[in-house]
Amino acid sequence: MDSVHFLLFLAVSAFTVKVSLQGAEQHRLYHDLMSNYNPLVRPVGNDSQSLTVHFGLTLRQIMDVDEKNQVLTTNIWLQLYWDDFYLQWNSSDYPGVPNVRFPDNLIWKPDILLYNSADERFDATFHTNILVNSSGTCSYLPPGIFKSTCYIDVRWFPFDVQRCDLKFGSWTYGGWSLDLKMVEADITGYIANGEWDLVGVPGRKDERFYDCCEEPYPDVTFTVVMRRRTLYYGLNLLIPCVLISTLALLVFLLPADSGEKISLGITVLLSLTVFMLLVAEIMPATSDSVPLIAQYFATTMVIVGLSVIATVIVLQYHHHDPNGAKMPKWTRVILLNWCAWFLRMKRPGEERVRSACHNKAPRNSLTSMELNASTSQSNNGNLLCVGVRGLDSLHYSTVATSAESGVLCGQLVGRAGEEDILLPAGQGSSAGCLEPEMAKILDEIDIFKLIGQDLDK
Template identity: 55%
Template sequence: MLRRFIYLCRYCYRVFDLLVTALCYLFLRHYVVSEQGPHEKRLLNALLASYNTLERPVANESEPLEVKFGLTLQQIIDVDEKNQLLITNIWLSLEWNDYNLRWNDSEYGGVKDLRITPNKLWKPDVLMYNSADEGFDGTYQTNVVVRNNGSCLYVPPGIFKSTCKIDITWFPFDDQHCDMKFGSWTYDGNQLDLVLKDENGGDLSDFITNGEWYLIGMPGKKNTITYACCPEPYVDVTFTIMIRRRTLYYFFNLIVPCVLISSMALLGFTLPPDSGEKLTLGVTILLSLTVFLNLVAETLPQVSDAIPLLGTYFNCIMFMVASSVVLTVVVLNYHHRTADIHEMPQWIKSVFLQWLPWILRMSRPGKKITRKTIMMNTRMRELELKERSSKSLLANVLDIDDDFRHAPPPPNSTASTGNLGPGCSIFRTDFRRSFVRPSTMEDVGGGLGSHHRELHLILRELQFITARMKKADEEAELISDWKFAAMVVDRFCLFVFTLFTIIATVAVLLSAPHIIVQ
């Protein structure tokens, strides 16, 4: 009895399981058939049986078909300045009403929309006019969403490569406006009318920010143009992508190193000429700047329409560094000049020894240069020239008041020895001895002749010694003047080039439309 009961229970469980399975199958089968089963197939057959993809879907052929056009900017992939191209990731949006794709959803099991491949339907041949893509059309063919009222929505994504006129005048502080012109390739404005889907322009809600460019906006505009090829007007929609370059990278990687290199060139004017490294420092800085500019040239756009602002700044700094090397050579030339090779012109004395030191507040040890001393030195030089022109040759040579032949004769002598000064008392002694009364006439003639010859020889020797001492003093003073002139040129170049670097940097930053965009 127990075995029969267990067997009966198992049998009843199997029957119940089969009944539940059958009921579920019937329920699900009934649900699918009533909602999306053969109704969608029947609807597709009914719509596409007599559908012609070449037919413009309008109720009245004399009226244009209105197509709402818009786009969604996803990402700015790249801006190629050298080839003047803009590469973007964009979703297009085309919406129109197809007169031949309408149905009553109650007759087809409540089916209100369909997804149909675009090659089975008519769709507007909207293309980007300024496309630079190899296949010209870079969109991906997606399905068209068709609703029961005939509304068709076509949203093809794509990678668009468009031409863009790049203006590098203010590089790297530049703004770029790149146009993307969309329109029908074959339908004129009387057959197809493009309308902006959003008057504000493109959709930027899903835009992914770019590390190099900042998106300002993307306005759109509808244009009606009559081309030379065709008398009919053609309608297009032009979107302008307005972008601004982020300058933080260029500021810290191009401008700041260039300013630092130019500042090192200024330090060369503070280096003493006797160190031997003055010219070496200038040439090394010039070579380092040249290598740096070669690296920067790869970043700058290779176009000849305009000179970039950054390129102008680099050229100014390059000119400044090259000029500093040239002026360093001039300074070294002045510093190592000697009196037996070069004579300092009067204009150099006036400019580099008087006026420039006074302007630059420079002075020599024991010689304070002021405007009063400059005028006094000029007056004394004029008086000295007048005095030298009125004195005799011997007085100028021996630096005495005047020639001894014109001085009054001393007492107890028949001939004058001249007022030769305290340092020339030997002349008076010799003259007194030479004019002692002789015993005979021969002694008179011989004594006078020998003493005159001795005096002449002594004067010649004194003239030679005096000339050598004066020449040595003049040479030492001239060498000191040349060295001071070199120091003045160094100080003047330091002030001028520092001012030039500051003005050039400030002028570049102030002339830019914007300074830093992070």
């Protein structure tokens, strides 16, 4: 039992001595490294030598895309690696100390900034410690919430794909003093966004020359390519708009006497206006490109507006006094000819033809009517001409009937005002023949004539 306690005591003592020795070695290493170190001096062995900085990033999340202000907000971890000539040591001289950590304000670090930053502070990174290895390799991984300017192309909204650039570079060092090497972006730990799907984050290195200096200024640009998810906008914007647009067709199905044709058209027009205002609140106020959905709304509103105008014209003619002025010739041509042909509609009595048989007999009186039936010589006796002349001596004559159908054939000519009313004669069929009902009507008219003659006597 005593031997077990003794071994346990030796193990604890050895661990305590090791920790204390490591703490002492670390303290000595910090003192030796920082004794003659200047964080303002570029850490290279030769001042004419360019310091290479490897730069990359890890995209964690797309937090927001503000289309109105054209600002992209992302959660990014930066990755900066470089070699510090003055922060090297021999691992054997400091046992148990493979690396050390320095606050970022105690040693030199590259002044890499986001050029197209939209943040008020401009530098939105959280300043973390810098990890330094015995070989002098420095690793700086600051996280941050970056707000960057991004041109939002809303032409194909909501089926659009946006490309937002994140341009990083040194603010004061040129290419002869600091050279940037791009590291591929890491998206393995990306957190999905509810509105946008991440397509990729390709990167490239560019060098720009300015008028002030001869040396190039390198920069690394990462492009965040994202595609909008259309389910939300399809259910809440597109489908209701299409359904409301189809309601405009119902305006022409309502009867004119219902009194709701204008109300329905105005309601559809106002509903489309509300949806267009919702789209205008989302889209940026730019004239570079007009969203496709805005063009659809505008076109639909124009069509609905024209349907309301057409409804007003239809109601005006529907409630027009028939005893008033005659229909203008241009209106007759447009509505009764062109529109009827386009809509594949036939006017009542369109197949009727004007007969050459006109009764030139003078009218006797306004209190009597005469139906004069005569056989037209121009149609081989198949036209029944009934002239409206007067009612003093009402009579009619029966003409040739169809041998096949046994009904009265001919052409009925009536005078209403100054126009003749003509019925076509059938040629070998009963379509143009007077049916038995018409013969009964003529018999009744004959009876009325006889009664009128008796009353006159």
